[in-house]
Amino acid sequence: MTSLKDRIARRCAQELHAGQVVNLGLGIPTLVANHLSPDAAVIFHSENGVFGFGPKPDYHHADSDFTNAGCEPITLPAGAALMDLATSLGAMRNGYIDVTILGALEVDATGNIANWATRRAGRWWPGIGGAMDLCYGTPTVIAALQHTDTHGRPKVRHRCTLPLTGAGCVKLIVTELAVFDVLPGGGLFLRDLQEGATLEQVRNSTEADFTVAETVLAGNTVAECV
């Protein structure tokens, strides 16, 4: 059985195309790579300074100087390129990454995303890392998140309540129930239902208003989700 997170990751993978430079955030986004075919020809970027890294090696090939942004072992197949940290973050700020897929605590109808801070012991925790640079500079920001939090509260909000990571930057929202486009100028458009999800389910668990695609109203979205 496919987990919720894998369902989200699989749907995100359908949004990636050959030749794109892609940065996957921690959490659900990391799983997206598992749902791409080996010939997908996507160039993965990691903010610690690599374009074109490959899959995790086995124990004996794990090299402590070949790691990703989460300090996990990676491989550097033919075509990979290394750079120093300032260059890597500069590439993020300056639009050299085509697509980033980020986990989120909240997203909203204006394309805002909040994913770096929750309130703990009276202070904001845990910190920003590279997510804010990605949101600032990347043309296509995809938010990959579960539709509701652990208390069942909607995470697709009218307006984010937590400190933002990026303002007005999210183009696509992918949850286990739904795929929303964030329209230019604001507003959500329910492009697609995930397999097994119903429009009523999405309406009941989404705080933001949204318009609905004809194909969703017609109920014939299953073919796109295979």
Add this chain to the structure above:
Amino acid sequence: MAPSAPEATRSNPTHPLDKVMPLSAALAPLQSGMRLMLGEFVGAGEPVACVRWLLDSALDELTLIANTPGLRGGFLKALLFDSGQIREYIGTHVGTTEQSTAAYLENRVLVREFFPMGTWAEKVRAGAMGLGGILVPVGVGILDQPGLFPDLPTAKQTLDLNGQRYFVEPALTADVSIIKGWRADRLGNIEFRGTSTQNQRDIAMAGRYTVAEVNEIVEVGEIPPERVGCPGVFVNAVVQGVSLAEQHELYRQHWVKLGRLHAPTAAV
């Protein structure tokens, strides 16, 4: 200025510029209360021997400037957040280790603000390159919201230029920097490996006194000039760290412990 190594500790007294010295001599200029900058990325590229030496030392009240607190699971530098030796941390994140999260939430380590990683890296680079600071557009309208960082003594400064608003971010410098390379020659020329290049060279240049820990020390001339990632001019002392094979084993075993790598079948 930084002291030079005592003559007796030099491993090659015939070379007048030899920077190789024992850990204790190399780190002698580091005093309690100083600003210490460390190379790393979520625990990758950490100077293992120097961190162990720090943990054994009586140094405290340090300001630690590092990209992240390190790797979870009680790995090396993260333990400095438990040992009470750090007064303030300047970086991008506190949540990468259990120790730094606890120290932050229990108010044992001061964190005035979090920087986006690109901002942090450029602040270090500005310190490296002799600049007063930088103009950064990232986070404007977000990180300057009132009340977000109550420990900041003053509001974040902005400047409008060519129709865009930027944060004015001062350079970051350190009293002592510690970087980690793969190989060093006796002049302190450093060669890096893989993704552990990070911003180690910038950190070396941003420190008033810099120690480079390496896996291997080689004779002058063995590192081709075009492979020198950090020229020895930016390095005051070279120390022998763990070997590359030991370093691989240290990380592999920790990755297995964290479930990020499968243990070899022979060892199961």
